[in-house]
Amino acid sequence: SAKGDGKARSQLFHAQMDIDYHYRQRLKADLRDAVRDGALSLSFQPLLDIATRKVVTCEALARWNHPELGPIPPSTFIPLAEEMGLISTITSWVVGHATEQCSHWPGDVGVAVNISARDFRGSDLGSLVEEALARSGLDPARLEIEVTETAVIEEREIAHRVLSDLAAKGIAIALDDFGTGYSSLSYLNALPFTKLKIDRSFVADIASNPRSLRLLANVARLGRDLDLTVIAEGVETEEQLNTMLAHTEIQQVQGYFFSRPLPERDIGELIGRLNAGQATPQANLRHG
Ligand code: C2E
Ligand code: MG
Numbered sequence: 001s002a003k004g005d006g007k008a009r010s011q012l013f014h015a016q017m018d019i020d021y022h023y024r025q026r027l028k029a030d031l032r033d034a035v036r037d038g039a040l041s042l043s044f045q046p047l048l049d050i051a052t053r054k055v056v057t058c059e060a061l062a063r064w065n066h067p068e069l070g071p072i073p074p075s076t077f078i079p080l081a082e083e084m085g086l087i088s089t090i091t092s093w094v095v096g097h098a099t100e101q102c103s104h105w106p107g108d109v110g111v112a113v114n115i116s117a118r119d120f121r122g123s124d125l126g127s128l129v130e131e132a133l134a135r136s137g138l139d140p141a142r143l144e145i146e147v148t149e150t151a152v153i154e155e156r157e158i159a160h161r162v163l164s165d166l167a168a169k170g171i172a173i174a175l176d177d178f179g180t181g182y183s184s185l186s187y188l189n190a191l192p193f194t195k196l197k198i199d200r201s202f203v204a205d206i207a208s209n210p211r212s213l214r215l216l217a218n219v220a221r222l223g224r225d226l227d228l229t230v231i232a233e234g235v236e237t238e239e240q241l242n243t244m245l246a247h248t249e250i251q252q253v254q255g256y257f258f259s260r261p262l263p264e265r266d267i268g269e270l271i272g273r274l275n276a277g278q279a280t281p282q283a284n285l286r287h288g
């Protein structure tokens with residue numbers, strides 16, 4: 001009967017909720033151990049100058065390879081860490097480790113780290129960054145902080161103060177995943193951003209959809225008008241890259257077309273290869 005079906009569905013639903021609950025509890029306990037034992041790692045993904053195709057920055061992305069469950073994506077464990085009050089410990093490690101790695105990379109390639117809303121609350125992001133720079137000897141101009149609109153909206157007052165202090169040190173501040181979340185254009189002006197990372201959802205179908213391309217081009221134009229460095233995330237194909245080159249003012253690109261995020265031991269070699277001497281803008285134009 002319909003009533004019986006409803007009951008069965010409800011039982012199934014509650015059983016699933018139970019599994020989810022226990023799964024999350026287990027992940028939380030294991031995450032606490034992983035952080036304590038130094039079991040997280042960083043992968044790095046290059047951001048390239050669109051015209052020269054040289055690497056300008058690499059973004060640090062946290063990785064957790066669970067001993068039994070395998071890789072747990074950051075979209076799962078970062079929100080858990082935020083809930084548990086564990087994110088500041090993770091951020092502290094990420095900033096320290098990413099700046100240390102960056103100091104070994106060829107040329108003056110920079111490093112970008114992601115910051116959560118919770119990092120603004122209580123924790124002293126400013127001195128944490130200062131310490132990491134001092135320890136690694138890295139020029140502040142080589143460090144970038146990425147924050148999402150959501151993080152900034154949740155902690156607007158503190159975010160403004162902390163980000164302004166960091167920007168005053170010469171650290172780049174990027175607005176990440178732009179165009180998603182509760183987008184409010186006023187934040188672009190109210191906070192000291194120097195870079196705009198346009199979310200990959202704006203890139204996905206630009207090669208086949210003229211309206212999508214015009215939207216991307218206009219978002220990029222807006223960023224350039226505000227003197228921001230404009231970056232497109234999620235470039236997966238050569239068609240997307242060529243469409244952007246021809247029709248938008250995007251300055252930097254990031255995505256699987258160039259490289260997936262790589263384990264830290266492989267990133268120095270990738271930078272070396274991509275930035276090798278012969279890759280002048282002219283050579284790139286000639287050889288496509
Ligand atoms: P994000 O900061 O926007 O990072 C970019 C994400 O897009 C990465 O996912 C990257 O692997 C993925 N990506 C890059 N290129 C492409 C592409 O061409 N196509 C597609 N489909 N995806 C691409 P990942 O590593 O899974 O990280 C997801 C999110 O988790 C990050 O998004 C960031 O918000 C958060 N996250 C990662 N590491 C950290 C961290 O250390 N701290 C904090 N607070 N958040 C982090
Ligand atoms: Mg990011």
Ligand code: MG
Nearest residue numbers: 176177197233
């Ligand atoms: Mg992003």
Ligand code: MG
Nearest residue numbers: 177199200233
């Ligand atoms: Mg994104």
